[in-house]
Amino acid sequence: MEDIAEYAMKLCRECDYAEVRVEKSTDEGFLLKNSVLDLASFDQAEGMAVRVLDKGSLSFVSTNRLEKDDVKKAVEKAIKIARASRKLIKEPIEFSEEKMFEDNILVKAKKSNESMSHEDKIAFLKRIDRAIINLPFKVPMRQLSFSASHEKKLFVNSEGANIKAEFPRTSFLWFITVAEKQKTKQKYLSYNLTKGLEALDEWKLDSTIVEQAKALHNNLVNGIKPPKEEIDLVLGPEVVGITVHESTGHPYEADRILGREAAQAGESFVTRDMLKTKIGAEIVNVSEDPTLEGSSGFYLYDDEGVKARKRQLIKNGNINEFLNNRQTAKTLGIKSNASARAVSFQREPIVRMANTFMEPGDWEKDEIIQETKKGIYIKNFMEWNIDDKRYNQKYVGAEAYLIKNGEICEPVVNPAIEVTTPAFYSAINAIAKDVELFAGTCGKGEPMQGIPVSMGGPTIRLSGLRVR
């Protein structure tokens, strides 16, 4: 890795700035569909990315052809197009000045992928599948997939950065369809940790999926339509997670605010002059923290070599901080807060979230339920979306219940919240302590980069909203 990185850096010596990422990964996966092992796979990939800044023009090149001639050809092509691009650049691109580091980050798996045989991995999937099949109702479609990977990367740049990182990753996805007569309900959930196979023990998949299937079936058989009047909403950590990801994390990405992702991922209702202005109730605090050990979005240095730290996006109900890379930081006249990430050597680093969550409050979850006279408890969701300025969002409950006089009662079918971002955060009047994080794959960029993140928070209550 070092040799090819050094060679590529030499090719860029005439550029104002250059960085090289060399990455190597292995991956193994199993997919069980309706009790049949559909496919087993193992993959390996190795390649490099070079990014140069030359007289205000930014160019990126990626190759998995690592022979010197191929690397030379790729880098020369990138520099040629960068220079030709100057014709259409009025404001030269610049990066903020940052302290650079030499470091070696090694995350060790407590249980390595090799510690579990293929047979045991397949048996693990089949055990979960059997537990679902043995339920006293039909779950006719079941998809369970497991994968374990190991990633190694080297980042160097012309300012002296030299960061080596090596880490395992374990992922799981389940998708079930519960049926009763002609009606069905569906739910999927993904899991992802920067850990070895010890993650499988933490997830308690058997019991989680079985409990979820039972809840969906109960909703299918006993569910009632949601009430139409304004009502209190109690949202579980999974719903809070998707909300803070979509309507805090994304609109606070400085590249959106400055228009760089306008074509596809969109812009933001947040403008640069909205910093320190009110966006929600005073009890609301939303943070972003890549440094959470073992988390899905874990890293200690971003893909521009900047040292990672926790970011406080909303502080006491006010917009407090945006997510920045070196380019947006320079434009805004501040320092980067290490938000540049690339999903692989095949993608340029852009501003991304890592682990986004609402900070805990001082309520107990049960206390919130008990002190709600009439409301809906939405534990988790299936359908969701948000407009591309991150202002109008929709979340539709999968498992949801009516709350009457402080007690959880009958299930509610598909309660749909459609609300603007300020209205959502302003309606929050109780925040519990039970923070949970959920894995996700966040899509952004063109070409698309689906990057591992996590999102979560505690149980919260909102007052006076209508659902459909």
Add this chain to the structure above:
Amino acid sequence: MNPEEIARYILRQLSKKAEDVIVNIDNTDKTQIKFVNNEIAASQTWQDTSLHVFMNYRKRLISTSLEKMNPASANTLVTKMIKFAESSEPKSDYFGIANGPFKYSKLENYDTKIENLSDKSIDIVRAGINGALEEGAKRCAGVLEFSNSSTHLLTSKGVDAKDRQTEIYFSIRAFLEKDASGYSNLVSTKLTNFNAAKAGREAGEIAVLAKNPVKLKPGKYHLIIDPYPFASLLDYFGSASSIYSVESGWSFFANMLGKQVAAPSVTIYDDGTLADGLGTAKFDAEGVPSMKTAIINKGILKTYLHNTSTAKKYNTKTTASAGLLSPEPSNIVLAPGKLKQEKLYNGFTGLRVSNIWYTRFQNYLTGDFSTIPRDGIFLIKDGEIKQSVKDIRISDNMINLFKSIKGTTKEQKQSSGWEVETPVLCGSALLKGINITASVK
């Protein structure tokens, strides 16, 4: 050993033990020019060579890719694949790959002008941006992307076939103000007649028309959907027609064969032979010659998409849609409708939707979903734009939506991009009584 020799070596070695082997070498060279605020934000180039291997060993299916193009890596791969298969489990409903060799069409979607475009691409970007600005837009963002790729497919059942393709893609979003934008998208396999300036003008024109949008009262509205957002919806019809989606719960076509799933005016093909189709290829992933298949004929679901194995499982014929695990559409083609674009708005009252994004399902089996119109959305009365609107959502059911189609245009365009994964050829669509929702606060 060069990549082809390595591929043949792997095929020979694995074929000694495995019943089916497929080796595929893909080469892609791609360039992208990204522009933001009327300026180039970044240029990106990719060069990629990949060698993929699929193997059936006693019904145990293993897929992998080769890390390095050398004999040592190839030997490691062969040993590891067999070992991996021995510790795996049989797929009871697997029935093999296609028996070749086959004869293939000589049609090739390859244009050396795209291969050699290089830094001349900047002029295309400039033309697109200028087109939008000439219409009155203040700023625009987007990408120009062009690539040339080749594939060489070898199978243990006699297939030894090559194909190559070029593509060019221009995507532009123009803004008049923060809430007034327009989008246009242009794709082709040939550079001739690739008119980025026209795409820029389309995006600019919509942006200007979208000035001063207001909120809209939720309810049922008739819709005219432009080709790009309609392509995005048709894309879901394509993926839902894969037998893999049907079996695993990701499809609203489960148990719908022979049933009405769209209006009688709707006929939809999967067409791997489409001239200038981005998804056109000589053969599918197991070497079966590409073909044209009617998925929906006059609103009736006629078939799911199959590879050789799934076709045998369901006692039908392959639609040349391998994907070895999951059959996939190539180009989704809507049979041209009878409406003329120039008369489409005559007497129409309802909404024009020029783009959508973020389509998500509450239940893939029932097709309950919502999607968000973006860029220009226009309230039309008696064929005239009455008002630009914003902040709405289409919250409906996919089958209901396609049953609500009252007509589509004769004129069509090919779309592909962020919201259109499989290339789609279609025109605009006129739909009656679609549910529109909005934020309650």
